[in-house]
Every structure is written in structure tokens, then in C-alpha cells.
Amino acid sequence: MKxxxxxxxxxxxFGEDLIxxxxxxxxxxxxxxxxxxxxxxxxxxxxxSTKFAFLSSISGxxxxxxxxxxxxxxxxxxxxxxxxxxxxxxPRDLPELESLESVWKVANWFEREIYDLLxxxxxxxxxxxxxxxxxxxxxxxxxxxxxxxxxYHDMETMRPDPLKVLREKNEKSGKxx
Amino acid sequence: MKNxxxxxxxxxxxxxxxxxxxxxxxxNFGPQxxxxxxxxxxxxxxxxxxxxxxxxxxxxxxxxxxxxxxMTPYSGFxxxxxxxxYLAAMFANQVFAMAVESLAEIEVPKRAEYLRVIVCELNRxxxxxxxxxxxxxxxxxxxxxxQWLREREFINDIMEALCGARLTYNYMRIGGVSVDMPGDxxxxxxxxxxxxxxxxxxYNRLISNNEIFVKRLADVAVISPIDAVNFGLVGPNLRAxxxxxxxxxxxxxxxYPDFDFEVPLGKGFRGALGDAxxxxxxxxxxxxxxxxxxxxxxEKIPGGEYRANVKKKLxxxxxxxxxxxxxARGEMGVYLISDGxxxxxxxxxxxxxxxxxxxxxxxxxxxxxxxxxxxxGSLDVVAPEVDR
Amino acid sequence: MKAFADKLxxxxxxxxxxxxxxxALWYVLMMFLVSFILLNFAALFAGxxxxxxxxIAARMQNRIGPNLVxxxxxxxxxxxxxxxxxxxxxxxxxADKFIFRLAPYFVFAGLFGAFVALPFGxxxxxxxLNVGIYYILAITSLVVVGIISGGWSxxxxxxxxxxxxxxxxxxxxxxxxxxSLMLVVMLAGSLSTQSIIESQGGWPWExxxxxxxxxxxxxxxxxxxxxxxxxxxxxxxxxxESELVSGFNTEYSGLRxxxxxxxxxxxxxxxxxxxxxxxxxxxxxxxxxxxTIPSSVLLFLISITIFFIKTLAVVFIVIQLRWTxxxxxxxxxxLICWTYLVPIALICLIGTMIWMLxxxxxxxxxxxxxxxxxTVGGSVMIWCMLRARHNYVIDKDRFEKLKGIPAWYPPxxxx
Numbered sequence: 001m002k003x004x005x006x007x008x009x010x011x012x013x014f015g016e017d018l019i020x021x022x023x024x025x026x027x028x029x030x031x032x033x034x035x036x037x038x039x040x041x042x043x044x045x046x047x048x049s050t051k052f053a054f055l056s057s058i059s060g061x062x063x064x065x066x067x068x069x070x071x072x073x074x075x076x077x078x079x080x081x082x083x084x085x086x087x088x089x090x091p092r093d094l095p096e097l098e099s100l101e102s103v104w105k106v107a108n109w110f111e112r113e114i115y116d117l118l119x120x121x122x123x124x125x126x127x128x129x130x131x132x133x134x135x136x137x138x139x140x141x142x143x144x145x146x147x148x149x150x151x152y153h154d155m156e157t158m159r160p161d162p163l164k165v166l167r168e169k170n171e172k173s174g175k176x177x
Numbered sequence: 178m179k180n181x182x183x184x185x186x187x188x189x190x191x192x193x194x195x196x197x198x199x200x201x202x203x204x205n206f207g208p209q210x211x212x213x214x215x216x217x218x219x220x221x222x223x224x225x226x227x228x229x230x231x232x233x234x235x236x237x238x239x240x241x242x243x244x245x246x247x248m249t250p251y252s253g254f255x256x257x258x259x260x261x262x263y264l265a266a267m268f269a270n271q272v273f274a275m276a277v278e279s280l281a282e283i284e285v286p287k288r289a290e291y292l293r294v295i296v297c298e299l300n301r302x303x304x305x306x307x308x309x310x311x312x313x314x315x316x317x318x319x320x321x322x323x324q325w326l327r328e329r330e331f332i333n334d335i336m337e338a339l340c341g342a343r344l345t346y347n348y349m350r351i352g353g354v355s356v357d358m359p360g361d362x363x364x365x366x367x368x369x370x371x372x373x374x375x376x377x378x379x380y381n382r383l384i385s386n387n388e389i390f391v392k393r394l395a396d397v398a399v400i401s402p403i404d405a406v407n408f409g410l411v412g413p414n415l416r417a418x419x420x421x422x423x424x425x426x427x428x429x430x431x432x433y434p435d436f437d438f439e440v441p442l443g444k445g446f447r448g449a450l451g452d453a454x455x456x457x458x459x460x461x462x463x464x465x466x467x468x469x470x471x472x473x474x475x476e477k478i479p480g481g482e483y484r485a486n487v488k489k490k491l492x493x494x495x496x497x498x499x500x501x502x503x504x505a506r507g508e509m510g511v512y513l514i515s516d517g518x519x520x521x522x523x524x525x526x527x528x529x530x531x532x533x534x535x536x537x538x539x540x541x542x543x544x545x546x547x548x549x550x551x552x553x554g555s556l557d558v559v560a561p562e563v564d565r
Numbered sequence: 566m567k568a569f570a571d572k573l574x575x576x577x578x579x580x581x582x583x584x585x586x587x588x589a590l591w592y593v594l595m596m597f598l599v600s601f602i603l604l605n606f607a608a609l610f611a612g613x614x615x616x617x618x619x620x621i622a623a624r625m626q627n628r629i630g631p632n633l634v635x636x637x638x639x640x641x642x643x644x645x646x647x648x649x650x651x652x653x654x655x656x657x658x659x660a661d662k663f664i665f666r667l668a669p670y671f672v673f674a675g676l677f678g679a680f681v682a683l684p685f686g687x688x689x690x691x692x693x694l695n696v697g698i699y700y701i702l703a704i705t706s707l708v709v710v711g712i713i714s715g716g717w718s719x720x721x722x723x724x725x726x727x728x729x730x731x732x733x734x735x736x737x738x739x740x741x742x743x744x745s746l747m748l749v750v751m752l753a754g755s756l757s758t759q760s761i762i763e764s765q766g767g768w769p770w771e772x773x774x775x776x777x778x779x780x781x782x783x784x785x786x787x788x789x790x791x792x793x794x795x796x797x798x799x800x801x802x803x804x805x806e807s808e809l810v811s812g813f814n815t816e817y818s819g820l821r822x823x824x825x826x827x828x829x830x831x832x833x834x835x836x837x838x839x840x841x842x843x844x845x846x847x848x849x850x851x852x853x854x855x856x857t858i859p860s861s862v863l864l865f866l867i868s869i870t871i872f873f874i875k876t877l878a879v880v881f882i883v884i885q886l887r888w889t890x891x892x893x894x895x896x897x898x899x900l901i902c903w904t905y906l907v908p909i910a911l912i913c914l915i916g917t918m919i920w921m922l923x924x925x926x927x928x929x930x931x932x933x934x935x936x937x938x939x940t941v942g943g944s945v946m947i948w949c950m951l952r953a954r955h956n957y958v959i960d961k962d963r964f965e966k967l968k969g970i971p972a973w974y975p976p977x978x979x980x
Contacts, residue, residue, distance in 0.1 A: 057527035106409030317892030323626035
């Protein structure tokens with residue numbers, strides 16, 4: 001079953017309100033409504049004709065121009081030997097989505113990572129906390145407009161250019177001599 | 178979870194029959210600990226030697242490689258991929274190169290594909306050396322680890338002769354590989370394989386069939402096939418649970434369909450299906466298969482170009498791809514979005530260790546403290562790959 | 566020892582010791598002299614054993630090992646000891662400081678006290694106590710006091726883990742040790758270390774280990790439980806460096822830390838000597854009757870050499886085991902003790918009793934069995950050694966074929 005056929009299957013099951021578009025790229029993706037991620041994924045996972053048993057990854061992509069954050073689900077079915085890419089958008093100001101933790105346990109950590117790096121909140125997540133960065137980190141680094149703070153807990157985040165430091169030191173010592 | 182009271186609450190909820198908090202002890206396992214394979218931290222809640230839960234706390238090695246990718250030209254990002262998993266750097270090289278080639282529609286010469294397969298399989302063997310050796314080391318047997326290090330040294334020498342680097346190779350390029358192999362290298366590799374294949378038997382005699390070693394691993398930290406799928410385990414960890422998914426077979430990327438090899442599955446060699454010993458044994462068996470692939474590749478390798486003609490300043494029009502390879506630690510994926518400039522719009526690296534770490538919380542319930550080390554070691558978790 | 570002191574006194578001052586007014590002083594002087602010699606022997610052995618162990622480990626692992634300090638690195642242990650001396654003596658802020666400082670002394674006293682009753686050759690023993698075996702068992706139990714108090718007072722969870730494991734381990738394994746020693750005590754009819762050796766003979770079939778199948782089993786039980794009592798692999802749970810960081814001595818540094826590994830290496834000698842004297846015939850010279858030994862200095866020296874060779878062979882096997890085997894888990898450790906070693910030791914005890922009554926030491930059948938067992942045992946040992954050599958030669962050839970450089974150097978030519 002090719003991704004196009006998966007799209008057809010989804011359209012038949014959920015209708016055009018939930019399944020928004022089918023976009024041809026290198027890995028064609030299916031654009032879905034952001035309110036029904038869980039239902040669609042549950043269907044794809046347990047439907048005997050698809051059996052997308054594996055959640056390969058969840059990624060988040062920030063689009064400041066559109067003011068949206070895209071969340072991309074890569075599902076893999078060894079049964080069909082097909083990759084199914086689901087894409088959904090959530091507003092950038094208040095990004096919120098359903099958690100897939102009840103469908104795949106592995107979504108727990110993927111979603112924590114996206115929450116950590118992009119600031120998307122997942123409703124129904126059991127333990128939505130930062131995972132890679134410290135708990136008291138400010139901002140979400142993978143957002144395109146993220147600016148790193150100058151210091152974290154009084155530790156400089158920027159290192160002076162060692163060559164420059166060396167040059168200045170040499171100049172100083174030259175003067176003193 | 179930093180607050181022990183909260184941890185206690187969580188555990189009460191999970192295990193109502195568990196002892197009350199007054200009887201429990203929370204223990205910081207790592208980040209500076211001899212057997213955490215890098216910098217990892219587990220908050221272990223124990224009742225004496227019996228562990229109620231181990232909560233992994235990662236991020237100590239987070240270098241923001243995904244963010245760096247957005248600022249680096251395609252060709253300049255290759256050295257960073259080495260650092261994703263420094264024990265099996267070739268696979269990250271390959272998956273990134275494959276993603277960009279797929280986006281830019283670059284045809285890779287056959288010879289380059291064969292070279293990639295050869296170095297990848299050599300790298301897989303080298304990585305499994307560390308995985309199986311370090312597991313034995315964590316269980317207290319030092320000699321097997323050092324024996325494997327000796328063998329790994331030969332692979333390092335081969336890699337050095339090929340690309341000049343011994344750990345972070347930076348060997349692959351978009352559209353091929355950086356250099357062709359020297360004329361005497363196939364002979365060198367064959368000599369190594371002739372030397373190495375009997376060593377596996379020797380190693381099995383030394384440690385795999387050692388009764389203490391088997392007792393330490395068999396029936397420990399059993400991961401059922403359902404759990405393995407649910408928690409997104411990949412690679413040897415998944416195959417040890419009896420699920421035969423190997424992307425080299427299922428996807429048949431690169432030139433892997435040309436080769437005849439088997440995918441070893443766990444079948445409860447000495448205990449239950451999916452226990453720590455299965456995960457260990459699957460890796461040992463995989464080494465033999467890698468040897469087979471290398472032999473065939475060396476036989477079949479065609480002549481010709483080793484690198485396609487690719488512009489130095491590569492610009493890729495708007496598109497996206499998710500490419501995957503079977504790394505030594507399982508499926509490694511790169512999700513790459515291009516926007517017409519010379520650098521990625523977004524690059525996400527999906528690694529096997531990350532998902533393997535997430536199962537520790539579940540699999541560690543009710544184990545002994547010493548078994549936690551066997552669990553981490555048998556999952557072959559590498560900290561830089563978890564944190565990226 | 567007293568007789569020796571008296572004799573020495575007589576030789577030096579030509580007065581019977583009993584007549585001298587300075588007798589008490591002389592004895593005190595001798596006591597200090599002997600303890601000086603023993604302590605130095607133990608410390609030297611611990612140091613050199615540490616060096617030898619590292620070299621053997623390096624050999625087993627295709628490495629070179631320490632080779633820079635002195636010729637062939639022979640002075641490495643001195644350098645290590647010196648380094649430890651110079652380290653700061655850190656005591657954790659929250660530790661129970663008094664007990665923390667006190668704990669290494671227990672370990673020290675426990676292990677070095679055992680040397681008092683250990684023989685080194687014919688008539689050469691600091692104190693031939695008539696309860697020698699029990700004395701050694703009792704005094705080495707002091708070590709566990711040191712380990713537990715050291716681990717507990719560190720106020721570190723890792724150290725506490727190590728201490729509790731150690732408590733469980735050493736106390737459990739006291740029982741199979743004691744039971745398997747009972748076999749020997751029964752056979753010799755004495756608790757004194759010298760009389761146990763004297764009741765054996767020089768030839769292998771005169772050793773207690775080959776007396777009956779039961780004593781053979783008892784020998785292995787004693788060997789295994791000695792390993793466990795000495796915290797050696799596969800029973801190094803209390804300090805399991807890959808699990809508990811460093812176990813009970815995690816928080817120690819400097820000289821106080823040095824005591825622990827030093828005691829462990831000194832314990833190697835205690836294990837080796839105990840196994841040798843109880844089961845392997847001690848210093849008995851093959852074909853030489855006991856009464857003839859005092860007449861010749863040469864025979865004295867031979868008896869010392871034989872005891873050293875046997876002991877060092879056992880020590881060598883213990884070292885080899887350490888670098889071959891993984892570590893058992895804590896529940897497996899107690900399981901081995903209570904479900905295997907203790908019942909088997911009890912069976913061996915009863916079996917030996919019956920055997921002693923049925924086939925006395927000098928009876929034809931008893932002797933035949935002993936000769937048969939020693940032949941089979943020796944053959945098995947030689948077969949194992951040949952097989953190890955066979956495997957080794959294959960590996961060596963493979964390595965040389967691949968790398969074109971020799972895989973093995975004789976010790977004096979090592980790089």
C-alpha cells in the first residue's frame with residue numbers, strides 16, 4: 001500500500017474535514033486536522049489493512065512566517081513496508097496538541113523533546129517536562145527566533161575568541177616591555 | 178524528578194503493593210558513575226538491593242546538533258554527524274548523506290555505495306565490540322573487554338588507512354565518499370576477517386558461555402515483543418525480542434539487496450525471549466553476518482567513480498525527506514527539510530538510543546541494582562546519541 | 566616461638582633464658598622483632614602482589630602493564646604507595662569521623678593478625694597456637710567489622726551498599742569455610758596449623774585433598790568461600806566498581822584508602838597459605854621423614870621453598886580467576902552459599918567421618934584411592950594447562966600472521 005492509498009483509506013474513514021491534504025514530496029505526507037491526531041493514529045495503528053505498528057519519530061518544525069509549528073509523525077509499517085508521514089499544524093502562540101502516549105509509549109519521550117525544544121504542549125501527557133535542557137532553562141531553542149541568553153546561572157554562555165584574547169595579551173605585554 | 182516525595186507518589190500510584198517511602202531509598206546513579214556509558218543520570222528508588230524504579234535523566238551531553246545544522250551548509254555538516262554517535266560514526270554519515278542525496282537527486286556511483294557498505298559493516302563490528310565488551314566489563318569481567326579492544330584496534334587501523342581518522346571518520350561525502358580505498362586495503366580487510374571470525378568462537382568460550390555471565394543476564398530485564406514495539410525499540414534490541422525488522426532487509430537501502438545475509442533474532446538462548454542475554458547474543462551473531470557482507474562486498478565491488486560530481490555550494494530546492502539506515506544501535510533517521518538555500522531549514526536526527534533509554538523506566542521495575550547495569554549495558558545506550 | 570626465643574637467648578648470652586632477670590624484656594623484644602618481620606613480610610607481599618597481579622592481568626589482556634618504574638616496573642608498587650602517602654587524608658563533612666578514622670585499623674589488625682598463626686616452613690611459625698585454625702578464622706572476621714564501620718560511617722549510600730553486601734557475604738561464607746575446615750581438623754585431630762601439616766605427607770597422595778571424594782569437594786568449597794571472604798572476584802560485590810562506584814571505600818582517600826587494597830592483597834597470601842596448609846600438604850617435603858628435617862638447614866630451606874611455591878601457585882590461580890570471571894549478583898552470592906556450599910559441606914563432613922572409619926589412612930584401599938585420585942587430579946590439571954597452551958598458541962599464531970610482530974615476549978625482554 002502506497003502513501004496515496006493510505007490517504008484514500010483515511011479520507012474514506014474520516015472525511016475531508018479531518019484529512020486535509022495529500023502533498024507530494026520526496027516522502028509524501030498527509031496533512032491532518034490538529035484536533036484528531038490521536039484518533040487517526042489509533043486507526044492507522046490497529047487497522048488490519050495498515051498496521052502501522054511503529055512510531056519512527058515525531059519532529060517539530062517552526063514556521064514563523066506562517067505563525068505555525070508543524071508536528072510531523074513518521075509511522076512505519078513493516079507489514080506494508082511503508083512509511084506514512086502525517087503532518088499537522090498548531091498555532092505558534094499557543095501550541096497545543098493531543099498526546100500520542102496512549103497509542104505508542106515511545107511518544108512520551110518524543111513529545112517531551114518537542115516540548116523542550118519547541119514549546120508545544122501535549123494534552124494528556126503524563127509527564128510533560130523538559131528532557132534535554134535543564135528544568136529552569138528559558139526559551140525553546142529550536143524556534144527560529146530563539147536568542148540565547150548571555151548567561152545561565154551566572155555562567156557565560158559565550159566564550160571569548162581565544163585568538164583575540166591571545167592577541168590582546170601579546171599586545172599588552174608588548175606595551176609593558 | 179528531583180523531589181523524592183514526588184517520586185514516592187509516582188511509585189505508589191504505579192505499584193500499590195510497593196513498600197512505603199520510609200523503607201525506600203533514593204539514589205543518584207550517575208552522571209559520574211563507572212558504568213553509565215557516558216554521562217547519564219538515573220534516579221534510582223530502591224528498597225535495599227531491590228530497585229523499585231529507575232528514572233533516567235538525560236541531557237548532559239546535549240550539544241544542539243539539530244540547531245547547529247540550521248546554521249551550517251550541507252557539505253559542512255558532515256563532521257557534526259560523526260559526533261552524534263561516536264562509536265558508530267559511519268552510520269550518521271551515511272544517513273545524512275542519503276537524506277541530502279535524496280533531496281538534491283544525486284545519483285551515487287555504485288563503487289561508492291559498496292565502499293559505504295564495507296565501512297559501515299566494519300563500523301558495526303567495532304561498535305558491537307564496545308557494546309558486548311562493555312557489558313562484560315560492567316558485570317565485572319575485564320579481560321573480554323580488553324580482548325575486544327585489541328580486535329577493535331585492527332578495525333581502527335583499517336579505517337585509518339582508508340580515511341585517516343580512527344574514531345570520527347568524516348569519510349562520506351554528499352554523492353559518494355571522500356577517498357577511494359588504497360589498493361592493498363581489500364587484502365588487509367580480508368586478512369582481518371580471516372583472523373577475526375575464529376575469534377568469535379574464542380570469545381564465546383571466554384565469556385558468552387561462562388555460567389556466571391549467563392546467570393547474570395538470562396531472564397534479566399525481559400522486554401516482551403509488545404513492549405518492544407510500544408516503546409519503539411529498534412535494531413538489535415528489537416530483534417532480541419523476536420521481531421525481525423532490519424532496515425537492511427526491509428528497506429533494502431544502498432546496495433544491501435545484493436548481499437546474502439541473515440538477520441539473527443533473539444529466541445531465548447538461555448532464558449526468556451527478549452532478556453538481556455538475547456540482546457547480547459544477537460549482537461555477537463550480527464558480527465558474523467557483518468563479516469559475510471564485507472566478504473561479498475569486497476568480491477563484488479565494481480570499479481569506476483567513487484564520488485558523484487556535486488557542487489561545493491549545494492543548494493536544494495524546497496522539499497523534505499525522512500531517510501533511515503540500520504545503524505549499530507538500530508534505526509537511525511534523519512528528517513530533513515530544505516528551503517532552497519544552501520543549509521537545511523530543519524534537521525531532526527532520530528536515534529535508537531533515545532528510544533532505548535525511554536524503556537529503562539519500565540524495564541527496571543523490580544530488578545536488583547546490579548541488574549540495572551546489565552539492562553543499560555545490554556540496551557547498548559550511548560549517551561551522545563541519546564542527547565545529540 | 567618461645568622455644569626459639571629461648572634457644573636464641575642461650576646462643577647469644579650463654580645463659581638459660583629461665584635464669585635471666587631480663588626474661589620478660591627479652592620476650593617483649595622478640596615479640597616486637599617478630600611482628601616487625603611479619604608486618605614487613607605482609608606489606609611487602611601485598612605490594613609485590615599488586616605489581617605481579619597487574620603484570621599477569623596485562624599478560625592475559627595483551628597489554629604490557631606497569632613497566633616504567635624501576636627495571637620492568639618492579640618498583641611500581643612503591644611509587645603507588647608513596648603517591649597514596651602524599652594524598653590528602655579527606656574525611657567527608659557528614660561522616661562519623663571517629664569511626665571513619667578507626668575502621669581501617671580493624672581491617673589492618675584483622676588481616677595482619679592472621680599472619681601470626683600461619684606457618685612458613687618446618688617449625689617456622691610466629692606462634693604455633695593449639696587453636697591456630699580457629700584463631701585465623703576469628704581474627705580475619707575483624708575485617709568485616711572494619712568494612713561495615715567504614716562503609717556505614719562514610720555516610721554515603723554507595724559505601725553503605727558495599728558495607729551491607731560485605732556483611733551479608735562474609736558472615737554467610739564463614740559457615741562453609743568453617744565446615745570445610747572441620748574436615749581437615751577431623752583428619753589431623755588438631756587445630757594447630759603445624760600439626761595439620763605434619764599429619765599430611767610430601768607426596769600428593771598424602772595430602773588431605775585427595776583423601777576421599779568428600780575432601781576433594783571440601784577443598785573446592787574452602788577455596789570458593791575463601792575467595793568470598795577475601796572479596797575477590799567473582800565475589801567482589803562489596804566494592805564492585807562498576808556497580809557501587811567503589812563500594813565501602815568510596816569515600817576514603819590517601820593512606821586510609823591504601824589500607825583496604827593492601828589488606829586485600831595481603832589476604833591473598835592468607836588464602837593461599839590456608840589452602841596449602843590445610844589441604845595441599847603444607848611444607849612437607851616428598852620422601853623426607855619429618856624427624857630428619859631439623860638436622861639439616863638445607864631441608865629447612867627446601868620446606869620453606871615448597872610452602873612458598875604451593876602458596877604462590879594458589880595465589881596465581883586466584884589472580885587468574887579475578888581476570889577471567891564476571892561478578893555474581895548479590896542474591897546469587899547468598900544462593901550459592903546457602904543452597905550449595907553449606908549443604909555440600911555438611912554432606913562432606915559426614916562423608917569424611919564415615920570414610921575415616923571405613924578406610925583408615927594407612928589401609929590398602931584408602932591408599933589406593935588416594936593414589937588414584939591424585940593421579941586423576943594431576944592429569945586433569947595437566948590437561949587443562951595443555952589445553953590453555955593449545956588455545957594460546959593458536960591465538961598467538963593468528964596475531965603474528967595478522968600483525969607481523971611477535972605476540973609474546975619473554976618477561977625479561979618485555980618492552
